Amino acid sequence: MKTKEEVSDKVSELIEKNIDSYNGFVKASEKAQDMPLRDYLIDQAEERKFFAADLSNELKNYNSEIEIDTQGTLSASFRQSWLDIKALLGGNSDKSILEECIRADRASADEYAKFIKDYSSASPEIVSLIEKQSQRIVNNLDNQARLKDILS
Numbered sequence: 001m002k003t004k005e006e007v008s009d010k011v012s013e014l015i016e017k018n019i020d021s022y023n024g025f026v027k028a029s030e031k032a033q034d035m036p037l038r039d040y041l042i043d044q045a046e047e048r049k050f051f052a053a054d055l056s057n058e059l060k061n062y063n064s065e066i067e068i069d070t071q072g073t074l075s076a077s078f079r080q081s082w083l084d085i086k087a088l089l090g091g092n093s094d095k096s097i098l099e100e101c102i103r104a105d106r107a108s109a110d111e112y113a114k115f116i117k118d119y120s121s122a123s124p125e126i127v128s129l130i131e132k133q134s135q136r137i138v139n140n141l142d143n144q145a146r147l148k149d150i151l152s
Contacts, residue, residue, distance in 0.1 A: 001121045002118075002121055002122065004062070004063055005063075007062070007119055007122045007123075007126070008059060008062065008066045010115055010119055011055055011058075011115075011122075011130075012066070012068060014112065014130065015052050015056055015059070017111055018049070018052035018055065019048075019052050020104075021044075021045075021105070022046075022052065024100075024101070025042070025044045025101065026041075026042075026045045028041045028097045028098075029041035029042045029045065031097055032094050032097055034094045037094050037097075037098065037147060040143075041097075041101070044101070047136065051133050051136075054129060054133075055130075055133075056068050058123075058125055059126070062122075062123050062125070062126055093151075094151050098144060098151060099148065102141065102148065105137055105140060105141050108137050109134065109137045109138055112133065112134035113134065116131060
């Protein structure tokens with residue numbers, strides 16, 4: 001059984017990941033040329049912002065003493081810089097933007113799956129919320145694959 005601190009740390013990581021995703025989707029939407037793709041990316045950004053807020057609220061209920069970081073991670077800064085570099089080199093097509101979003105969401109899906117596997121003894125509210133968010137990310141990956149086919 002994981003300690004309260006271990007669960008809190010892992011949920012905090014998921015919050016940071018969602019903040020990273022929010023920032024990444026916003027950046028991608030600014031670079032997208034296709035309006036339906038841009039709208040989709042903005043919707044995804046908003047969803048990740050809600051994911052982070054919901055996780056933050058649930059974490060505060062679980063562990064009222066925790067300080068929640070809302071800045072995102074250093075790896076996200078590199079990913080966003082990668083989008084900027086790609087744009088300078090001419091690789092800023094809607095397809096390449098979507099490919100980067102898919103890569104990031106696959107990483108998120110993996111982190112969520114790892115939490116569900118390794119932290120199943122966390123509070124039922126946290127586990128349930130993470131399972132629901134995980135399913136949304138997996139569904140979004142399916143949508144992104146279809147969008148990629150359309151953009152090809």
